[in-house]
Amino acid sequence: xxxxxxxxxxxxxxxKCHEPANVVAGRVREVMDIMLRADLENWPANEKWSQxxxxxxxxxxxxxxxxxxVEVRRVAWRARTEExxxxxxxxxxxxxxxxxxxxxxxxxxxxxxxxxxxxxLIDGIFFNVTVGSEECMFASQGLRWFLRVCGGIRVTxxx
Numbered sequence: 160x161x162x163x164x165x166x167x168x169x170x171x172x173x174x175k176c177h178e179p180a181n182v183v184a185g186r187v188r189e190v191m192d193i194m195l196r197a198d199l200e201n202w203p204a205n206e207k208w209s210q211x212x213x214x215x216x217x218x219x220x221x222x223x224x225x226x227x228x229v230e231v232r233r234v235a236w237r238a239r240t241e242e243x244x245x246x247x248x249x250x251x252x253x254x255x256x257x258x259x260x261x262x263x264x265x266x267x268x269x270x271x272x273x274x275x276x277x278x279x280l281i282d283g284i285f286f287n288v289t290v291g292s293e294e295c296m297f298a299s300q301g302l303r304w305f306l307r308v309c310g311g312i313r314v315t316x317x318x
Contacts, residue, residue, distance in 0.1 A: 174311040183310035221255035
């Protein structure tokens, strides 16, 4: 954010678009404006987000999992070795996110691994999104998925 000093490390993601970059960037801004302006003291209930967020975005989210499906995944995850978890973590970059899971990234009770910093257009095909984190590496799957849902066809970090 202009004029402010970032806390931690800044990470820039270059987004290549299949349609004009300003259109895709507009979708990113539309959703992020809603998420970042949400009242942290009176955080909306899970059921409200499908009404607060644009329908084009809500429609791209994966179906919500049942409690038993979540528990099966949790048990399977805990049964893996640390090395297996790391490999699986890499594979899940392309996994679709449910609305509830994605919104959870912003929940004030959750320690999100990144914070929004900036979006800048590069040209008609590319734009950059910059986020900050406390660490050099962080879980960026939700952010990457979001950028693809908005219309990015390739999201790369560090360009």
